[in-house]
Amino acid sequence: MPIALLALAIGAFGIGTTEFVMMGVLPQAATDFGVDIPTAGHLISGYALGVVVGAPLLTAAAVRLPRKTMLLAMMALFTVGNTLFALAPNQEFGVVFRFVAGLPHGAFFGAGAVVASGLVDKSNRAKAVSMMFLGLTLANVVGVPLGTLLGQQVGWRATFAVVAVIGLVAMAAIARLVPHQGRPADPSLRGELGAFKRPQVWLALAIVTFGLGGVFACLSYIAPMLTDVAGYSPSQVTLLLSLAGVGMTIGNLLGGRLADKALMPSLYVALLSLAAVLGIFTVTAQGKVSAAITIFFVGVAGFMIGPMLQARIMEKAGGTPSLVSAAVQSAFNIANSIGAYLGGLVIAGGLGLVAPNWIGALLAVFGLSLAAVSGGLDRKAAKRPVLVEA
Template structure:
């Protein structure tokens, strides 16, 4: 794999760390800025909103730039946002800084996926994308726990200084390692928007939103599920979340390999497996041995789909993939918010802390149904093309000569 993928992975590592580290230092932020923990929680939803808005808008605004310049610009905004977060004098300032930091999130991953796929031969594109996503999954295993620990020991601002430094390192790596891709392969904004006229692009975004909505319906409530149901102490939750991240890392690497060999079957297996594992989690969440194993498996089967869905969207928007690839990360964050909301609804309705797992399984099944329908459309399109070719006269075959009476 090209060394340039390391630069993209460093950027992804920084983005993944800054997105989730706020959850670990939320009590410190609330206490220092004089707000309640629920109010401080808006820093999480504000970030998600920034990703949803920023992914299409920033990509559209910068689409005429070279892709290397786009990557540098997105990482510069990200770094400035984290710097402002570290210097924030009050809650309102920090909220604005968090939204600013989130704006380039989806655009970076969208452009990065196109750049990564463009650096390798066609049969290795999904693996290249998974190498970039490796930074995101490793952030949950290494970046978030270490930054959280640092923030708890030295103050929450220390966590944001660390992520600011990662952003600077990512910019330096992009300058040094990422090649300039020819501009002739890029299209304007109108061309990028034309990809959204294709039903298959919307189907792929729907698959991402529903599949990962199922993940976040369960993941958002792992802490109370493990402490109130499984009987773990609060200090064990960080290790359990890191176990999810480890599973996601393994699944992501496998997903890139599987997608290069058989993209749609990989997607079917991932979504089907996710539905099964989430349904099992309703029962295994009561056991201290089976619960951690299930958490690892949820991360693994879910993130097999991460490079697979990204590759699917880029394939279906082949002439103009950048904006569609960025929109995938808007869908991912809608899944984050929507899954957490639906999981909270069933808990509030009195169905217990394991009930979000049923919600997650149901969302995964609907995502699988969309994937099967999308695959059916593929087969129908191929059959129509074969039929059209079979009735088209072969110009190499001469017509019978006509004779005059």
């Protein structure tokens, strides 16, 4: 694999760390800002809103830029946002700066996925994209636990200062290792928006939203499941989340390789496996060992889907993949919101702490049905006669 993928992975590592470490240092930030935990939770939703807004808008605004320039600009904005957040004087400014830090998230991954796939031949494109996303999954294994520990021992501001430094390292690596990309072949916003006229693009985004929504229905409430149901102590949850992160890393790499061999069959298997594992987790959550094993496989099954859908949507976007590739990150964060919301509803309804796993399984099955529709459209198109001009 090209060394340039390392630069993209470093950027992804920084983004993954800043997105998820906020959950680990939320109590420290709440105390520092003098607010309660629910109010401090706006620091998480502020970032997510930045991702949803920034992915399409920044990609559209920079559609004429060379993609290497786009990557450098997004990492610069990422670094500025995290630096400002580390210096935030109060909760209100903190939410604004978290929003700023989230703006480049989707645009970076959108441009990065296009760059990664362009560095290799067609048979290795999904694998190359998965190598970039390896940084995101490793953030859950290394970045988030260490960032949480740093925040607990030194202060949450130190955590985000380190994240800003990672942003600077990523910028240096991109400048040094990523080759000049030139301007996109069709540097027009109209051309990029034209990809959204294709039903297959919307189906792929819907599969992201609902299929991965199943993962977040489970993971959003994994801490109380592990403590109140499986019987782990709060201090052990961090290690178990790292175990889930290892599963995510393996699933991401496996998903990229399978997608290059047989994309749609692999996607069917991944969604079916996710539904099955989440269903099984409703039972295995009752025991410590079985819960730990299952949470690992939730990570594997859930994150196999990511590189498959990234490859799928770039394939269906044709020659204008940047905007729809960035839109995947918006769909990812919408999946996060939907999964967390529905999981919270069933808990509030008195169905128990493991009930979000059933919701997750149902969402994965719905994602599988959408994938089946998408595959059916492929088969229908393949049977359509091709008209050849005389």
